[in-house]
Amino acid sequence: MLHTRKRGTTSPHFGGWGDRVAARTALSVSTVCILIMGFILYFLVKESLPVLKATTLSELLFGMDWYPQETPPALGMFPLIMSSLAVTFLSSAIGLPVSLAIAVFTAEIAPRRLRNLVKPLLELLGFIPSIVFGFLGMVVVAPWLQDRFSLLTGLNMANASALLGMMMVPIVGSLADEALCAVPRELRDASYALGATRWETIRRVVLPSALPGILSASLLGVMRATGETMVMLMAAGGAAVIPRSLFDPVRPLTSTIAAEMGETPVGSEHYHALFFAGLILLLITLAINLLSAKIEAKGFKLKGGNL
Amino acid sequence: MDKTQTESDRDLPQVRTQGLNLYYGPDRVLWSLNFDIPRGCVAAFIGPSGCGKSSYLRCLNRMNDFIPGARVEGHVLIDGADIYAPGVDVIALRRRVGMVFQKPNPFPMSIYENVAYGPRLFGVKNREALDETVRSSLEGAALWSEVKDKLNTLGTGLSGGQQQRLCIARAIATEPEVLLMDEPTSALDPLSTSRIEELIRDLKSRFTVAIVTHNMQQAARISDYTAFFLLGELVEYGPTSRIFTVPEDKRTEDYITGRFG
Numbered sequence: 360m361l362h363t364r365k366r367g368t369t370s371p372h373f374g375g376w377g378d379r380v381a382a383r384t385a386l387s388v389s390t391v392c393i394l395i396m397g398f399i400l401y402f403l404v405k406e407s408l409p410v411l412k413a414t415t416l417s418e419l420l421f422g423m424d425w426y427p428q429e430t431p432p433a434l435g436m437f438p439l440i441m442s443s444l445a446v447t448f449l450s451s452a453i454g455l456p457v458s459l460a461i462a463v464f465t466a467e468i469a470p471r472r473l474r475n476l477v478k479p480l481l482e483l484l485g486f487i488p489s490i491v492f493g494f495l496g497m498v499v500v501a502p503w504l505q506d507r508f509s510l511l512t513g514l515n516m517a518n519a520s521a522l523l524g525m526m527m528v529p530i531v532g533s534l535a536d537e538a539l540c541a542v543p544r545e546l547r548d549a550s551y552a553l554g555a556t557r558w559e560t561i562r563r564v565v566l567p568s569a570l571p572g573i574l575s576a577s578l579l580g581v582m583r584a585t586g587e588t589m590v591m592l593m594a595a596g597g598a599a600v601i602p603r604s605l606f607d608p609v610r611p612l613t614s615t616i617a618a619e620m621g622e623t624p625v626g627s628e629h630y631h632a633l634f635f636a637g638l639i640l641l642l643i644t645l646a647i648n649l650l651s652a653k654i655e656a657k658g659f660k661l662k663g664g665n666l
Numbered sequence: 667m668d669k670t671q672t673e674s675d676r677d678l679p680q681v682r683t684q685g686l687n688l689y690y691g692p693d694r695v696l697w698s699l700n701f702d703i704p705r706g707c708v709a710a711f712i713g714p715s716g717c718g719k720s721s722y723l724r725c726l727n728r729m730n731d732f733i734p735g736a737r738v739e740g741h742v743l744i745d746g747a748d749i750y751a752p753g754v755d756v757i758a759l760r761r762r763v764g765m766v767f768q769k770p771n772p773f774p775m776s777i778y779e780n781v782a783y784g785p786r787l788f789g790v791k792n793r794e795a796l797d798e799t800v801r802s803s804l805e806g807a808a809l810w811s812e813v814k815d816k817l818n819t820l821g822t823g824l825s826g827g828q829q830q831r832l833c834i835a836r837a838i839a840t841e842p843e844v845l846l847m848d849e850p851t852s853a854l855d856p857l858s859t860s861r862i863e864e865l866i867r868d869l870k871s872r873f874t875v876a877i878v879t880h881n882m883q884q885a886a887r888i889s890d891y892t893a894f895f896l897l898g899e900l901v902e903y904g905p906t907s908r909i910f911t912v913p914e915d916k917r918t919e920d921y922i923t924g925r926f927g
């Protein structure tokens with residue numbers, strides 16, 4: 360009898376060896392993953408901290424000059440941090456609305472047959488390697504920008520942000536589409552039965568209901584923008600100054616690490632500073648994550664009337 | 667909504683169904699329905715699953731429009747106007763014909779916002795007017811006393827029976843003339859069911875109610891008229907007291923006495 364069996368005896372049924380093999384496999388795989396994450400964090404901190412012997416934390420974070428090859432090196436990362444933030448913000452401002460519009464179109468407006476065509480196409484766009492986007496930025500967008508606005512260089516923040524925005528669209532659009540499709544039919548029916556139009560139903564019922572899903576989709580897109588390296592390296596221009604206009608070249612943390620890591624002696628101050636840049640990137644993405652969790656929590660706190 | 671009705675309008679049946687056929691693609695779902703629902707009555711539709719009673723209900727506020735391939739022939743007259751005439755404003759129609767669904771489906775918003783949803787759609791922005799509508803609708807749905815202190819909490823956090831009463835409040839907040847109910851108590855426990863039945867009896871003083879139910883006792887308890895559907899046909903329609911005591915059709919008698927269905 361089931362309830363009289365001692366703990367630990369084997370059974371092919373519930374709680375038996377099959378369950379235990381599965382549980383232990385899952386446990387060990389996730390343990391390994393957490394360990395690897397821990398080691399990454401450990402080495403990032405370990406390799407970045409020695410830079411504080413050469414300079415101060417405030418000089419690192421708020422210094423305006425990034426001349427790491429000089430002696431002594433100037434290791435002010437403020438322009439790099441600002442570049443990263445500016446590009447993240449600008450590309451999100453371009454990419455997220457477009458993604459959302461596409462998701463609303465495929466999930467709510469397009470007839471089923473058109474959706475079945477557009478959605479795989481959209482997902483296919485997501486497979487384009489970022490270096491192709493970077494190439495596009497260099498040979499197509501940059502010359503056009505340069506001619507059209509008579510700029511000194513077409514490789515600038517607007518160029519990189521536009522490309523990054525476009526790179527977001529497949530993944531954010533596709534995930535937001537899923538979130539919209541997951542809104543139960545009953546809610547739409549209720550809205551229509553109250554005399555709402557399709558647009559009113561989308562705006563007042565479907566979008567708010569899908570908000571958590573849309574938010575986490577957007578988060579993925581924003582993270583991708585923050586962490587993207589290749590497009591930055593190829594199309595952002597690479598000047599370590601704080602951008603003052605849309606058409607200023609920028610040098611985000613990611614492309615700085617990629618461009619300079621191969622050129623610097625292991626163990627130098629510059630080397631440790633680049634690890635520190637990686638740590639800052641990690642903290643930025645962490646902050647974005649926490650912020651979005653906060654927004655999400657706030658979204659559930661309801662506005663409404665008092666009597 | 668229509669305060670300028672003449673006396674003769676008021677004598678008309680509220681919902682007249684004339685030669686109504688419904689097709690889903692090649693399938694014929696409803697076969698030449700003809701009957702009238704008088705104003706201020708509760709009409710119950712009974713019949714085995716798949717007999718077309720819910721499909722009929724959805725003809726009355728044109729919710730079948732959303733089903734690809736759905737096609738309607740014949741006429742449904744609400745207050746004498748054919749709702750399938752060309753150029754009919756479906757949005758306006760749905761404001762006059764409210765609906766409560768089988769599964770409670772409150773929006774994931776506050777209780778207040780759920781009820782205020784309809785009035786807001788019609789452009790009511792005045793705070794006091796909205797407050798008043800929310801209060802009277804929740805009172806009308808016998809929910810006010812239970813939620814008046816937590817109007818800003820999520821409507822989806824209520825119990826099943828409360829959620830369904832919230833949906834009723836939401837539906838009557840737009841002051842419809844006809845209220846459609848598609849098995850509104852099938853997902854609820856007996857206590858919640860009896861509260862909603864009580865509510866339906868109260869509601870008919872203000873609305874004409876059309877209700878689909880699988881529960882024969884429920885139909886007998888709350889309705890003035892009963893329609894028995896079978897395979898898309900209206901087998902019998904008449905005063906509930908007669909249908910349940912001396913049905914004319916053998917099939918009606920078999921169904922209500924539980925010999926099939």
